[in-house]
Each structure stands twice: as structure tokens, then as C-alpha cells.
Amino acid sequence: MKKILIIAFAFALASCNQTKIAYIDVEVLMKDYTATKDLEVKLKAKQEVFAKELDSLQGPFQLKVQEYYKLAPKMTPQKRAEAEGALQQEQQFLQARQQQASQELQKENLENSEALTKKVDSFVADYAKAKGYQLIIGTSGKGTVMYGDEKMNVTADILEVLNKDYSK
Numbered sequence: 001m002k003k004i005l006i007i008a009f010a011f012a013l014a015s016c017n018q019t020k021i022a023y024i025d026v027e028v029l030m031k032d033y034t035a036t037k038d039l040e041v042k043l044k045a046k047q048e049v050f051a052k053e054l055d056s057l058q059g060p061f062q063l064k065v066q067e068y069y070k071l072a073p074k075m076t077p078q079k080r081a082e083a084e085g086a087l088q089q090e091q092q093f094l095q096a097r098q099q100q101a102s103q104e105l106q107k108e109n110l111e112n113s114e115a116l117t118k119k120v121d122s123f124v125a126d127y128a129k130a131k132g133y134q135l136i137i138g139t140s141g142k143g144t145v146m147y148g149d150e151k152m153n154v155t156a157d158i159l160e161v162l163n164k165d166y167s168k
Helices: 002-016 024-030 034-074 077-131 154-168
Strands: 021-025 135-139
Touching: 002 077, 021 077, 021 154, 024 034, 024 077, 024 154, 034 077, 034 154, 077 135, 077 154
Parallel strands: 021 135
Antiparallel strands: none
């Protein structure tokens, strides 16, 4: 009889100590996070600067190509080969610059995304500890969480605090 009471008491204690779980819609969080929006604006501005730079280089190059086609019939084979070589070299420079700009943008985007993810992860860990959650699951669209009661969705709470913190 004593053993049954001890087992029943142990089960009662275990059931009182329930795990507190929540989930975050990561897509919504990252889309509505002010820091993400600001980074997108900065990246777009940098992209426009690169585009203007490339356009400023492409314009004169196109004029040289048009001039070449106009003068090519009157050129000697040697002059034509020299002009084609110079144009080809300039085109390769333009392509290399375009590729370099693209890589710079990709690298910056990746670095910013990683930094933002680390910040959000760190914040969520602190939030979980402060609110007594043992587990916070991240979901994306129709991803990992197939169903979650809206009472367990802490996306809005976290987003609100993250945006307030970012505004400081």
C-alpha cells in the first residue's frame, strides 16, 4: 500500500511539473522585424549604387562598340584585330566588375543575415528563460509545426520586444 501511495505521489508531482512550450513563426518574425527591413533598404541602396556605377561604365563601352562597327569596314585586318582585342578586354573588365559587385552584395547579405539570426536566436533564448519556457520551436510557413494552439504562438510578443530594442 505504501508503494502505491509513493508511486501515485510521484506521478502527481511529475504532472505538476509540465514543460512549457511555445512556437515562433520565423517567416513572420523576420519579415516584420524592423532590423530586417532596414537591412533590405540598405542592401537595395547599395545595389542601386553598383547598378549606376556599372551603367556609367557600360554607356561609354557601348559607344565604342558602335564606333567600331561603323569604322570596321574601313580598317585594315590588323587594326580591326587590335580594336576587337581592346573591346574584348574592356568587356571582360566590365563583366569582372559586375561579378565582383554581385559577390560583394551576396557576401554582405549573408553576413547581415547571419548576424541578424544570431541576435534573434540570442534574444529568443533570453526570452524563453525570462518567461519560463523550456522549449521554443521555430516554424516557417507549413514547416516543422503542423499544428500549434495560437496561445502557444509567441511571435508577436517577441517581435514587439525585438523592434523596441532595435529602435533604441
